[in-house]
């Protein structure tokens with residue numbers, strides 16, 4: 197494959213994008229430079245055109261030596277370049293030629309000299325396929341820009357008829373929930389539909405699509421199949437774009453997304469804590485809680501510690517609420533902070549009053565055990581980092597409890613069997629669909645935060661999530677081990693919760 201185009205030193209558009217697009221389709225990529233463009237994800241700074249003589253030397257260097265299966269032409273920069281490329285195409289007659297009539301960058305900067313439009317029209321007439329976006333389609337026809345899909349289709353028909361070239365008119369610039377392109381030739385019309393991906397990283401989409409079509413054509417039977425497959429690939433590249441984190445403006449798409457499948461932060465995080473999930477499912481405390489054989493003093497210790505934990509958990513939820521980027525997230529974390537103080541705590545206070553003789557005051561005075569303190573210190577430390585770290589650290593308390601609740605409800609069997617378990621109220625709280633719904637929402641918000649995180653912040657989020665998962669395991673376990681703070685000079689522990697009935 198040969199790309200004849202301009203450069204993008206940040207690798208998202210032009211020749212650099214074309215080569216990645218070729219590689220993504222299993223093609224060997226070559227490139228001839230029409231213009232050196234000083235640009236980045238924020239825009240174009242300047243353009244240097246070596247000129248037609250050197251352009252011709254590059255083109256001949258390739259075609260004198262290498263068999264070319266298909267050519268993609270992108271930015272030509274000026275009229276002299278366009279004529280040189282036209283003459284070379286006439287001489288070499290490559291089997292497949294795609295022309296992307298690049299005129300103006302997404303950022304609004306001109307990439308084609310004023311007055312060179314006629315030369316580009318002549319180049320288009322030498323192509324098999326031309327891939328204009330909405331403004332380029334209008335310029336090629338000398339008409340006003342189309343405002344909707346019907347207008348684009350009508351213009352694509354006129355261009356196909358007047359040039360005899362297959363026209364792939366791209367709809368990326370139109371509004372709507374889908375990003376529809378139309379492929380129009382003298383004898384066929386095909387609509388290529390794709391959902392509009394919610395990303396601002398669309399730098400180089402046009403370059404990448406035309407390069408993909410050129411790369412696929414020798415491997416497919418016709419232009420329609422090539423364009424369809426190229427568009428499906430581009431949609432995947434757009435979906436994966438946000439994870440690249442290249443530049444501060446409109447970033448590139450992820451050409452090689454198929455090499456590393458896209459997984460959400462939470463899917464990956466959940467996999468990474470598989471060990472802790474197994475440990476919690478087999479945790480002796482959790483198993484005994486599920487079958488109702490857990491000694492009351494073990495549950496009392498756990499529950500009193502959990503009340504102490506929830507005091508701090510609620511504070512960290514409030515900090516996440518304050519740091520949240522939008523109103524919906526702020527509301528979610530504020531509501532969760534409130535229910536950690538209220539609804540969940542009432543479960544604790546009722547049980548401890550009835551079974552451990554602890555009144556509200558006694559519950560409030562419970563000293564956090566070393567295990568509880570380690571967990572809440574970790575949460576506060578995460579909250580001192582970024583919003584992403586805070587919410588990643590907060591998530592296991594939702595997710596692992598929803599998982600344990602769900603497991604224990606299922607292990608209990610029927611509702612009657614569950615009711616006979618002395619810890620049924622606890623199990624029902626966390627096995628409740630409302631809690632599962634809150635967990636789903638928390639998962640979504642963490643993924644949202646991860647989408648805006650840099651790779652290093654994402655890694656810190658993983659670390660925070662993993663540490664919280666470990667703390668969850670240790671927290672359950674402490675119901676059986678009842679760890680205490682060593683008291684200086686005594687070499688013994690101090691009880692942190694009175695025995696039941698005390």
Ligand SMILES: Nc1ncnc2c1ncn2[C@@H]1O[C@H](COP(=O)(O)OP(=O)(O)O)[C@@H](O)[C@H]1O
Pocket residue numbers: 302328329330366367368369375376377390391392393394395398400401402403405427430431434
């Ligand atoms: N947000 C998006 N979601 C899905 N496809 C898109 C999106 N933006 C552009 N595309 C697709 O990318 C290709 C290039 O589109 P377009 O923006 O019209 O061209 P150009 O990049 O040349 O300006 C087209 O196939 C278009 O449908």
Ligand SMILES: Cc1ncc(COP(=O)(O)O)c(N)n1
Pocket residue numbers: 201202203204209210211233235270271298300301302303307398399400401402403
């Ligand atoms: C060298 C070069 N060629 C083409 C584009 C158009 O890119 P886009 O698809 O973002 O409009 C560009 N920015 N740079």
